Amino acid sequence: MAVGAPIPICVQCGTAGNPCRCKVVGPTLGFLAFAAAALVEWPVGALVYCFRHMKGRRIMAHPATVVFPSVSNSIPI
Template sequence: MVFVPLCMQCGLNSNACKVKVLGLTLGFVAFVVAGVIKWPLGAAVFFRHRKGRRIMAHLATVVYPRVTSAIPI
């Protein structure tokens, strides 16, 4: 059995369907892929340096919002 992430946001005025599916789903997938790389790296640096905290927060503050807002549907 394969898990396929599907994220949905209803009631938007940015497109004709008033539903956003593709951008949110691709944002989630990008978040997970980047997390596999960045979280172990950030965890190794987290306790000793401020840069580790920025690496850990980068996914939620930069990656997910940029991918989600780049695709309006």
């Protein structure tokens, strides 16, 4: 019987976005979106990097600079 990997739970405390001052759902979904985007964009970015260095770096940085913050900040809890 195979057991799958556990889903990571990310907690961000000290935010002013909700009365509890902690976020769980937003950062966790942000991490899952980051992982899905990175799975696609990092190999593509590595291939592009061979020919156009700055463009390849921007593609590989996209999950961390755009995907994770936008998903994490869009969900206040």
